[in-house]
Structure formats: structure tokens, C-alpha cells
Amino acid sequence: MANIGIDLNRFILEEERKYPEATGSLSIALTAIESAGKIIASHVRMAGLADILGKAGKTNIQGEEVQKLDELSNEILIKHLSDCGQFYALASEELDEPIYPPKGVDGKYVIAFDPLDGSSNIDVNVSIGTIFSIHRRITGTDEDFLQEGYKQVAAGYIIYGSSTMFVLTTGNGVNGFTLDPSVGMFLLSHPDMKIPEKGKIYSINEANAKKWIQPELINYIETLKEEGYTTRYIGSMVADVHRTLIKGGVFGYPADRKNQNGKLRLLYEASPMAFIIEQAGGKATDGNIDILQIKPTDIHQRTPVFLGSKKEINQLLEFIK
């Protein structure tokens, strides 16, 4: 088990040493994400002072109003991910199409990211985050973004909450690092994170219950209530999943009459979070198959999402099968 307090860069290099064939490319790539995350964190920390709250006055490919911090985070990530030279292509929740940075022409990887997750919570000072998912470059075309989630090389998120944390998996378990602003380093604070086998919290926006395409979900939630579960719903996936990872239980965003395929995006949100949760010993499903088994057909496709502790997800699958 890695030692508490080790900084993220050293942790990444020590992980790399476990693979004699490693070229250091993934380490450089992860370090670029870390740098971008620190800069975004510094903006988030003083968002109210700088003119970065509120709307940017445009609508994105998701049909959502873009917040100024969505736009700023996107720009910061595009700059750092392009400059590091390890990514052949970048796909963002905020971009219509993938971009191919000139410095990445020999890049071994492609990255999909949600630059700012939890946009509805930006102006009200509630936890938000950045989510990322890295795949190998195979064909050198947009096709490389349409790989199943189980083929991810690495995935993670940065949560801008009461503290800033970087939670990462490279397929060898999950580790969490907390930013120490006084030294500007992410230090290992949550080694080898494991989700509890079962929890006591469900996290789902019940305001949509009447519109859910699977009404059986209502019975499932009622059963959890009878079993003494309480509810927490922040409305930032990164924060609701982070709590679920630590406390156990279930987080979900079902399909409903408005969002026929659910609201959350497969590439930028569901797949990376499913990889984290499964690497921590939990489960993630769209209600039918494991999220990591879904073969994407569109870079902006959405999917119903249910993830968390094994007990709650197996119980859910019993209800909706």
C-alpha cells in the first residue's frame, strides 16, 4: 500500500515503474491534467471575486446554457492537454467535435473530459468538479472515442469542494489525493479507496420520479426508505459519486420522459465514474448492462446511470429486470 502524504507526481512515477514497457507518456499526460486542475481550483476558490460567475451567453452541443466557468475550465484544459503532447485528440462535453492538437501528432492517447461538472451549482458555492477518461489511440480518428469503458487506460475526477481532491484509477485500484495549497501539491490522503459493500444513502433526483420511464424505480426507492436509508442529492455528479464512493449506497440518474436516454453523458461522466466505482469494488449499470460494456456510437450520447455498492445495485437490478 502506498504511503500517506506521497505527492501525486511521485505516486504516478512509482506506478509507472511497475511497467518495464512504460514510456512515461501516461505520466506526462496525468501531470498535465493535474496542472490544469490546480489552476481551475484557484479560479473556483475566488470565483465570486473575479467576473467568472454566471452565464457565458451561449448554448453548447448538449443544449445547455454555458456558464462562464464551464468555458474557462474548458480553455484551461484544452491548453494543458494540447501542450503536453501526449494526446492525439481531445473530446470535451463543451465542444461539438473532437480537436487534434498539433503537438499531439505522435500522442499515444485520446482523452474525453467534462471540464466543469455540476454547473448548476457554480453560482451557489456548492462542490463542482472536472471528470476525465483516457483511452489508447488505435485508429487515429474519432473512432478512438467510441471504445467500451472497460478499455480505459485511466480515469478520474478533481472535486472542488471544501478541499480539492484528485481521485484517480489506472486500473490498479483507486487513490485519492488532497491539494495542500500551502505547497501547491496533491498529497495522498485516501490510499486504495474501497466502496462499502452496502450503504445507508440513496442519491437520485426524486423530483423526476413521475416522469421516470421505469416506474419500478419508485418501488425500489420506497423499499430503501423502509430499510432506513436516508437521501442526499447535491446535483453535481462528481460530488454525489464522491460521497457514494466513501459512504456506499447508490447514485442514479434514470431515463425519463424528458431525458429518454438519461441526462448524463457516457464518455465524459458515466464511463469514467463507472471505472472508478468498479475499481473500488462497486457496480455501475444502465439498468440493463454494465456501463463499462456499452459500445458508444456517438461522442455525446447519454445513458441512464446507476452506480454504487454491490448490495444496492444488485437490489435495483432485481426491481427493474
Ligand SMILES: O=P(O)(O)OC[C@H]1O[C@](O)(COP(=O)(O)O)[C@@H](O)[C@@H]1O
Ligand atoms: O439538476 P438535475 O436534473 O438533477 O441534474 C444534475 C446532474 O446534471 C449535471 O450537472 C450535468 O453535468 P454538467 O454540469 O457537467 O452539465 C450533473 O453533474 C448532475 O448529476
Ligand SMILES: [Mg+2]
Ligand atoms: Mg457533468
Ligand SMILES: [Mg+2]
Ligand atoms: Mg460539465
